[in-house]
Amino acid sequence: xxxxxxxxxxxxxxxxxxxxxxxxxxxxxxxxxxxxxxxxxxxxxxxxxxxxxxxxxxxxxxxxxxxxxxxxxxxxxxxxxxxxxxxxxxxxxxxxxxxxxxxxxxxxxxxxxxxxxxxxxxxxxxxxxxxxxxxxxxxxxxxxxxxxxxxxxxxxxxxxxxxxxxxxxxxxxxxxxxxxxxxxxxxxxxxxxxxxxxxxxxxxxxxxxxxxxxxxxxxxxxxxxxxxxxxxxxxxxxxxxxxxxxxxxxxxxxxxxxxxxxxxxxxxxxxxxxxxxxxxxxxxxxxxxxxxxxxxxxxxxxxxxxxxxxxxxxxxxxxxxxxxxxxxxxxxxxxxxxxxxxxxxxxxxxxxxxxxxxxxxxxxxxxxxxxxxxxxxxxxxxxxxxxxxxxxxxxxxxxx
Ligand SMILES: NC(=O)c1ccc[n+]([C@@H]2O[C@H](COP(=O)([O-])OP(=O)(O)OC[C@H]3O[C@@H](n4cnc5c(N)ncnc54)[C@H](O)[C@@H]3O)[C@@H](O)[C@H]2O)c1
Numbered sequence: 001x002x003x004x005x006x007x008x009x010x011x012x013x014x015x016x017x018x019x020x021x022x023x024x025x026x027x028x029x030x031x032x033x034x035x036x037x038x039x040x041x042x043x044x045x046x047x048x049x050x051x052x053x054x055x056x057x058x059x060x061x062x063x064x065x066x067x068x069x070x071x072x073x074x075x076x077x078x079x080x081x082x083x084x085x086x087x088x089x090x091x092x093x094x095x096x097x098x099x100x101x102x103x104x105x106x107x108x109x110x111x112x113x114x115x116x117x118x119x120x121x122x123x124x125x126x127x128x129x130x131x132x133x134x135x136x137x138x139x140x141x142x143x144x145x146x147x148x149x150x151x152x153x154x155x156x157x158x159x160x161x162x163x164x165x166x167x168x169x170x171x172x173x174x175x176x177x178x179x180x181x182x183x184x185x186x187x188x189x190x191x192x193x194x195x196x197x198x199x200x201x202x203x204x205x206x207x208x209x210x211x212x213x214x215x216x217x218x219x220x221x222x223x224x225x226x227x228x229x230x231x232x233x234x235x236x237x238x239x240x241x242x243x244x245x246x247x248x249x250x251x252x253x254x255x256x257x258x259x260x261x262x263x264x265x266x267x268x269x270x271x272x273x274x275x276x277x278x279x280x281x282x283x284x285x286x287x288x289x290x291x292x293x294x295x296x297x298x299x300x301x302x303x304x305x306x307x308x309x310x311x312x313x314x315x316x317x318x319x320x321x322x323x324x325x326x327x328x329x330x331x332x333x334x335x336x337x338x339x340x341x342x343x344x345x346x347x348x349x350x351x352x353x354x355x356x357x358x359x360x361x362x363x364x365x366x367x368x369x370x371x372x373x374x375x376x377x378x379x380x381x382x383x384x385x386x387x388x389x390x391x392x393x394x395x396x397x398x399x400x
Contacts, residue, residue, distance in 0.1 A: 001088065001115045001166070003173035007031060010087035012080070012104065013094035014038075017121055019045035020149030021091055023052060026073040028178050033083035034076045042076040049074065052150060080104075084111045089174060091143060093121040096247040098254055101125060102133040109134035117167050119143040123195045123244075124251050126188040126262050127160030137162035141171050144192055145180075146347050147240075154347040156192050158185045183343055187334045190255055190262040191248070194347045196325055197354070199248055200268040200381075202240075204321045205233030209291075210271040211377075214313040216291040221309035227319060228351035234291035235303050238284035242277050242291075245270045265328035266381035268321065316361060320369040323358040327385040330355075337398055355398035364392040 007030070011022040014036035022034045022045070036042045053070055056062040062070075077083050084090055090112060094104055101122060108118050117139045120130050131137030141163050146152035155175040159168045168184065175182035185192060191199065205219045214222075220232025231239070249270050255263045277283070277290065284290030288297040295301055326340055335343070341353025358366055367384045374382035384392075391397075 003170050006088040008087050010083040010090045012092045014041045014045035018093040019048050023049045024178050026070045032074045035083035081111050084108050090118045105130045105133040121145050124191045131160045138164040139167050141167050153181045155180045155182045157182050158188045158192050160188050183339050185335050193329050193335050200325045202233050202237045203268040204318050206274050207271045210273045218309045218312035221305050222313040222315045225307050225310040230349050238290035241284050243283045246278050266325050268381050317369050319357050320366045323366050326354045327387045331387040359397045367392040
C-alpha cells in the first residue's frame with residue numbers, strides 16, 4: 001500500500017506516546033481511531049490533546065475552527081475491532097511487554113484489512129518478533145517515536161527480517177508526511193540504536209553510584225558541564241521514570257534465552273541500586289522521589305546542579321562505554337556513522353555525535369579506558385569492540 005492510500009490511522013494505546021502520535025496524525029489530516037483498554041486513559045488523552053491544541057491557538061499557530069476540526073478527526077474507543085477494522089495504518093503503543101505486544105499484534109492481524117500495515121512504537125522489541133506473531137510479517141515494522149511525540153523530530157524505523165520494501169517505503173513516506181525525520185536501520189536488534197544508547201547512559205552513571213565513586217549530583221554535573229549534555233543520567237532517569245529499566249531488563253533476559261542474537265554486543269545492565277529504587281517505589285519525578293526529591297508526585301522541578309561539583313567526577317569512562325555500544329552497532333551495520341550521530345543529536349539531545357566524542361577523546365584513549373574498566377569491574381560491556389581496537393591500532397579517527 002502506498003502512502004497516498006492511507007486515509008485512516010488507528011492508534012492503539014493512548015498513554016504518554018499514543019496521545020501525542022494521535023494528535024500529530026490528526027493535525028496532518030488523517031482520520032484517527034484512538035484506542036485504549038482504559039476509559040481513564042482515553043479521557044486523559046483527549047484532555048491532553050485539547051490542552052495542547054489550545055496552546056497552539058493561543059500562539060496563533062491554529063485557529064479555533066482548526067482546533068475543533070483536529071479534535072473532530074480523533075475518535076476515542078475502547079474497542080480494538082472498531083479501531084482497526086477499517087484502518088489503513090496502525091501504530092501500537094501499549095505497555096512495553098513482549099507477551100502483551102505479541103498478543104495485541106495477533107489480535108490486530110485477525111481484525112485488520114489485508115492491506116493494513118501494523119507498526120509498533122516499541123522501545124526495544126525487534127520487528128521480526130512482532131511480525132512472527134501475525135500472518136503478515138511483511139506488513140509489520142517498528143516505528144520508534146520520541147517523547148514528546150508532538151515536538152520531537154526523529155522517527156527511528158527498524159524493519160524486521162520479513163518486512164517488505166513496500167511497507168518500509170510507505171512508513172518512511174508517512175513519517176515525512178507527519179512532519180518527522182525518519183532514519184532507517186539496516187538490521188533489527190534489541191533496543192534499536194537509540195534505546196541501547198539511552199539505557200547505557202542511564203545505567204553507566206548508576207553503576208558509578210553503586211561503586212561509590214561519586215554522588216548523583218557530581219556525576220550529573222560532570223556530564224552536564226564537562227560533556228555538554230542538557231541533563232545528566234540521574235536527572236534524566238528521574239524525568240523518564242527509573243522503572244522503564246525494569247521492562248527493558250525483563251525483555252533482555254527473555255530474548256537472551258529465546259533469541260540471543262538480538263541482544264549480542266555491549267548491553268549495559270541495571271545495577272542492584274536501580275532495582276532497589278524500583279522495588280521501593282522511588283521511580284523518579286512521577287512518584288515524588290527518585291535519585292532526587294520533588295515537591296510531590298508528578299510535580300516537575302528542574303534539579304539544581306551546581307557547576308562546581310563537576311570536578312569530582314571524570315566522565316571519560318562514562319562516555320567511552322557509550323562509544324563502545326555505538327561502535328558495536330556500527331560494526332554490525334545496524335546503522336551508519338552519520339545516521340547514528342544524527343540520531344544521538346535529534347533523538348537523545350546529545351550536544352554532538354557519539355563518534356565526535358570518540359575522536360575528541362581519541363580512539364586509543366577510549367580503548368585504554370575500556371580495557372582498564374574491564375579489568376577493574378569485569379563487566380562484559382567494557383570489552384572494547386574489535387572496531388575500536390583496530391582503529392586504535394591504525395591510529396584512525398571516525399571523522400578524518
Ligand atoms: N514514554 C516514552 O518516552 C517512550 C518513547 C518511545 C517509545 N515508547 C514506547 O511506547 C509504548 C507506550 O509507552 P507510553 O510511555 O506511552 O506508555 P503509557 O503507560 O503511558 O501508555 C500505555 C497505554 O497502553 C494502554 N494499554 C495497555 N494494554 C493495552 C491493550 N491491550 N490495548 C490497548 N491499550 C492498552 C494502557 O492503558 C496505557 O494507556 C511502549 O512500548 C514504550 O516502550 C515510550
